[in-house]
């Protein structure tokens with residue numbers, strides 16, 4: 160364990176010596192100004208996802224919320240961390256866009272297909288209930304596609320349906336619904352491919368993920 164802490168500390172020293180000096184002015188200004196991110200980015204907690212890196216964003220540009228499976232409980236279901244982040248980002252920070260970003264090879268989506276994988280994790284199991292409707296829809300879409308002879312990857316269909324479902328959940332939050340009604344907020348769903356760097360996007364109102 161200590162070896163890992165030493166590795167982390169070495170990383171901080173490298174940041175202080177090599178990265179910070181190059182952007183010192185930006186960091187100093189960011190510390191004294193109020194943050195004004197333009198986007199709330201909701202992504203999976205997966206260690207291979209880096210929202211700042213994949214959007215080439217700078218310090219202070221995106222407000223990030225991450226959890227297992229990039230889920231947003233529908234309003235009133237589970238008022239907790241995610242709901243508070245959404246309300247704060249929209250009402251206080253005034254973000255103008257919210258991204259829900261899913262990704263390929265997502266362990267959370269795999270767990271929906273294979274519930275035994277999370278049998279010993281009751282908290283994770285309960286959390287994943289927020290994605291069950293996506294599982295139902297994905298199974299039907301997948302069966303239909305196979306019956307018509309089209310190629311269909313159930314994991315990919317599920318990953319997409321989960322992002323679309325979470326976009327629906329997002330709109331049940333009063334702060335989001337009001338900001339969208341005022342045309343001050345838009346939302347989009349993304350699928351990120353870790354292996355290729357490809358991002359496909361479904362703008363709010365669309366259920367089709369198109370490459371950039």
Ligand SMILES: [Zn+2]
Pocket residue numbers: 203204205227228229262264265266267268
């Ligand atoms: Zn994931």
